[in-house]
Amino acid sequence: MKLYAIIFGKNPDLSWGEFNAFARKHNIRVHPVLRKDGWVIIKSSEDLEREFRWLGGALKLIRIIGRDSGLDKAPYSKLFTVSIYGHRNGDWRLWRKLGSELKARFKQIGPSKFFKPASIFAMPSELILKGFPRVRDFSFIFDGEGFWFGETVAVTDPFELKKLDVGRPYQRPILSIPPRLARIMVNLTGLRRGKLLDPFCGVGTIVQEFMLQGFEAYGSDVDGRVVRGARKNLEWLRREFNVRSRYVLEVRDARNLRGRFDAVVTEPYLGKPLKRELSISEAKRASKKLDSFYREVFRSISNVATRSVVFTFPAFRLRNGGVYRRNREWLEDLGFSIEARYLDYEGRHRLIRDIHVLKVG
Ligand SMILES: C[S@@+](CC[C@H](N)C(=O)[O-])C[C@H]1O[C@@H](n2cnc3c(N)ncnc32)[C@H](O)[C@@H]1O
Numbered sequence: 066m067k068l069y070a071i072i073f074g075k076n077p078d079l080s081w082g083e084f085n086a087f088a089r090k091h092n093i094r095v096h097p098v099l100r101k102d103g104w105v106i107i108k109s110s111e112d113l114e115r116e117f118r119w120l121g122g123a124l125k126l127i128r129i130i131g132r133d134s135g136l137d138k139a140p141y142s143k144l145f146t147v148s149i150y151g152h153r154n155g156d157w158r159l160w161r162k163l164g165s166e167l168k169a170r171f172k173q174i175g176p177s178k179f180f181k182p183a184s185i186f187a188m189p190s191e192l193i194l195k196g197f198p199r200v201r202d203f204s205f206i207f208d209g210e211g212f213w214f215g216e217t218v219a220v221t222d223p224f225e226l227k228k229l230d231v232g233r234p235y236q237r238p239i240l241s242i243p244p245r246l247a248r249i250m251v252n253l254t255g256l257r258r259g260k261l262l263d264p265f266c267g268v269g270t271i272v273q274e275f276m277l278q279g280f281e282a283y284g285s286d287v288d289g290r291v292v293r294g295a296r297k298n299l300e301w302l303r304r305e306f307n308v309r310s311r312y313v314l315e316v317r318d319a320r321n322l323r324g325r326f327d328a329v330v331t332e333p334y335l336g337k338p339l340k341r342e343l344s345i346s347e348a349k350r351a352s353k354k355l356d357s358f359y360r361e362v363f364r365s366i367s368n369v370a371t372r373s374v375v376f377t378f379p380a381f382r383l384r385n386g387g388v389y390r391r392n393r394e395w396l397e398d399l400g401f402s403i404e405a406r407y408l409d410y411e412g413r414h415r416l417i418r419d420i421h422v423l424k425v426g
Pocket of ligand 1: 237240241242264265266267268269270271285286287288291317318319320332333334335
């Protein structure tokens, strides 16, 4: 077991939930040491370094070298950068001081320079463009009492995720979900193998993630035109990403599913686009109306899903600044138990995702 820090993206609660399901599915032993907003320190087996790139909600994996120390053990770097996390008054002066200290040590071995990222921490995109892992990133993670010092050993690749989104031949930007979120939702099943279905597949963002992760991939949608578009996208995926997995797509109403699947992962129809924020009574009404549709969908899912369901329900941003999320007792009546719920905000949207992780039985 080694000490690591993980830096999360914009939704740390969701990303921590994803990470735990991910560790379970890969049989990676993990002990949390310290969890703060935006990052965690864990003890974990080294397999994590190999699998890390398959996380959707994490940005960087940092191998801890020392606590309030360790700079003398940092491996020599000709070109490197410095990242600071958790420091209340962290600024460029501190950043320059820490970088200079490392540079002075490296200079005893050979030429050395450090480069300035856009903020006092380097994002994966900046590291990849500069030549990571040859170019190194050293982090100082402050927790109020001292700092953890370490080196980034893995990052998730924003360029790959972007290509999975805007590189596709068939696009429908407003309705399709970000590939990063599709990855998180698939990981939340905690499954490593099996037959997975997205019954509201749209242009196929979640189905493409099934394929990338080597699942038996199934998708359906009531709209024949988008199913044709999804097929184009999945053929593109097989070519561009050299993916060998097969897929099955069909035109089908989600209230009338057939077959047997280990898990259903989906973002359904979420209602008409909202032109403004709602009052609480409007949100209750909108949510109740959609619920009668979701109930029928779940009646159908209960006939086909055998282990797990990851499903996005809508929650609503209210005019008074709050959020309306509905509780659905009927899920239990249909044989589903709620394992976790996460809210996911998308800046410009009035709609908020209320992601449910459900177990069957
Ligand atoms: C939010 S979109 C899904 C987006 C998808 N995750 C993607 O990335 O493209 C919802 C989809 O549900 C489909 N849909 C609406 N009602 C349906 C129904 N009763 N059965 C199956 N699909 C339905 C729509 O055609 C639409 O493609």
